[in-house]
Amino acid sequence: EAGVVQSPRYKIIEKKQPVAFWCNPISGHNTLYWYLQNLGQGPELLIRYENEEAVDDSQLPKDRFSAERLKGVDSTLKIQPAELGDSAVYLCASSRGQLSDTQYFGPGTRLTVL
C-alpha cells in the first residue's frame, strides 16, 4: 500500500510570493488533514477534510491560506502571499474517517521564506 505522498519536499521562496503544496492520500482514506509543524513543536491542525467537505478549518488563516480537495482525493494547500513566519514544515495526513482511526502522515514539505 502506497503511503501519503507530498510534493514538493522542499521549497524556498521570497516573501510575498505564492506557494502551493500538494498531497495525495492513501487510497480509500476519506479524511485528509493539513498540519503546520514549527521547529521543536508538535503538528498544529490547519484544516481537516471529510471527502470534499472542510469540516474543521477554524485554525486556517484565511486571509492568506486556502485549501481545496477536489473530488475528495488529492488536496492542495496554498499560501498567498507568503510571509517570513510561514517558514515551517507542512504535513499532510489521511485516515479512514473517524477520529479514532490512525492517521498516516506524509514526509512533509519544508518551506523556507526568505
Added chain:
Amino acid sequence: AQSVTQLDSQVPVFEEAPVELRCNYSSSVSVYLFWYVQYPNQGLQLLLKYLSGSTLVKGINGFEAEFNKSQTSFHLRKPSVHISDTAEYFCAVSDRQNDKIIFGKGTRLHILP
C-alpha cells in the same frame, strides 16, 4: 479548551535503561489518546492508541502506555531502550465530543551509549 502537555521537551537515557515519557491532557469529555513517533528524517507514525477498554495499551517496538482517567495522563513507557529508539515522540488527544484533535509539543528521546 482541550490541551495536551508533554512535560519534558528532551529526555536523555542510557541504552538498555527504562524510560517514561509523560503526557497529560485536559478535557472534560471522553477522549481517544495516541502516541506517534517521528524518527529522524521520517514522517510521523503511530506507536499506539487508546480507544476504550483495558487501560494498558501495548504498541510497536516494545512500547506501552497506560491511560489514567483520574490523573488525565497517558504516559509512554519502555522497559529497555535501544539506540534505534532515538526519535521525537508526540502525544495526541482526540476530543470525541468537540470533534477536535490536538498534538503535544513533543519529547525528544536521546539514547546515550
